[in-house]
Amino acid sequence: FSVSAANPIRSCVYLLCNMGGASSFYAMLAATGFLSALWITGRIARLIGVSSIVLEIGAGIVLGPAVLKLIPGELSECSAALRTDCDSHHDKLRIAEKGDEYCDLQAYLDKGIYAGKGKPWETGFFGTMSNVTLDGTKYALHSTTRRLASNKGKTDYDDYAACLKEQCGYELAMKCATNPDIFTMIGHTGVAMMIFESGMHFDFEQAKTVGPWACAVAVLGTFLPIIAGTALSLAYGYPIFPDGLAVGVSLAPTSVGIALKLLHEAKALQCYFGQAVMTAAFVDDVLSLILFSVMFS
Numbered sequence: 001f002s003v004s005a006a007n008p009i010r011s012c013v014y015l016l017c018n019m020g021g022a023s024s025f026y027a028m029l030a031a032t033g034f035l036s037a038l039w040i041t042g043r044i045a046r047l048i049g050v051s052s053i054v055l056e057i058g059a060g061i062v063l064g065p066a067v068l069k070l071i072p073g074e075l076s077e078c079s080a081a082l083r084t085d086c087d088s089h090h091d092k093l094r095i096a097e098k099g100d101e102y103c104d105l106q107a108y109l110d111k112g113i114y115a116g117k118g119k120p121w122e123t124g125f126f127g128t129m130s131n132v133t134l135d136g137t138k139y140a141l142h143s144t145t146r147r148l149a150s151n152k153g154k155t156d157y158d159d160y161a162a163c164l165k166e167q168c169g170y171e172l173a174m175k176c177a178t179n180p181d182i183f184t185m186i187g188h189t190g191v192a193m194m195i196f197e198s199g200m201h202f203d204f205e206q207a208k209t210v211g212p213w214a215c216a217v218a219v220l221g222t223f224l225p226i227i228a229g230t231a232l233s234l235a236y237g238y239p240i241f242p243d244g245l246a247v248g249v250s251l252a253p254t255s256v257g258i259a260l261k262l263l264h265e266a267k268a269l270q271c272y273f274g275q276a277v278m279t280a281a282f283v284d285d286v287l288s289l290i291l292f293s294v295m296f297s
Contacts, residue, residue: 027072034063034070051265053258076183078176086168092125095164095171099135102167106139108160114141116159125161194257201260201269202278210276217276218283222291225251242295249295253288254281 041059045052063070065077073082084091095102108114115124121141122128130142157163180188207214229248230240238244259281260269268274 030070078181080175084172086165091168092164095168103163107155111155114160198256198260206275207279214276214279217280221284222252222287249291254284256281
């Protein structure tokens with residue numbers, strides 16, 4: 001390829017786009033602008049005397065994919081999310097073809113809710129197909145015989161199609177957690193570094209003094225959210241286990257990184273109450289991790 005003398009600008013643009021430089025250059029500009037905006041908001045927060053966390057979170061929301069979409073999708077969304085649409089028939093079928101790993105079709109047929117309670121089977125996910133084969137197993141969709149003894153799976157959803165959609169979302173979440181986008185990965189790294197920094201500022205001598213009170217605060221800070229979350233789930237009609245406890249345990253952890261940054265900005269990290277907050281946050285997180293392990297096991 002050579003640059004045309006008649007129209008050099010057009011030729012250069014064509015060359016840049018074919019090299020992938022246009023999208024790469026825009027991505028670099030967008031990422032630089034995004035990080036610069038966060039740095040500027042932090043400076044503005046210091047000038048007006050408020051915590052930089054508030055303005056930085058606000059800037060992230062406004063400039064992020066939720067509002068202005070300054071960051072390109074390939075940087076702010078994991079690759080699996082960019083090529084997966086759980087509302088599409090194709091991605092639901094991909095989940096269905098895995099057999100009973102995610103949704104047990106036979107269980108929905110046995111309980112008569114394959115297409116939904118009281119609905120004809122022709123309105124179900126596979127339409128008018130009377131027989132389907134998934135993962136080597138053949139299913140008769142039109143059969144009215146209920147073999148309750150063979151019901152190995154669960155029917156947590158109103159119909160089989162709803163199960164496929166929700167489990168597609170679950171699989172997508174797992175893939176994005178395993179292979180996150182670049183900004184999510186940077187965020188996880190930043191949080192890890194903040195927690196590492198909080199450990200560097202931990203004063204064991206002061207912890208001996210504030211330990212008993214901090215532990216009492218940590219226990220209350222762990223179990224009160226669990227009680228409140230479980231009660232809220234019960235109020236909405238969900239069972240205590242696992243739904244209610246899952247909500248409560250998810251509310252239990254403390255953001256050590258946020259607490260560290262706030263105390264550092266207030267220059268209170270080495271004060272008595274600062275160390276009490278940090279000690280309580282550490283104990284709270286340890287208790288929460290234990291509870292998470294119990295829930296997942």
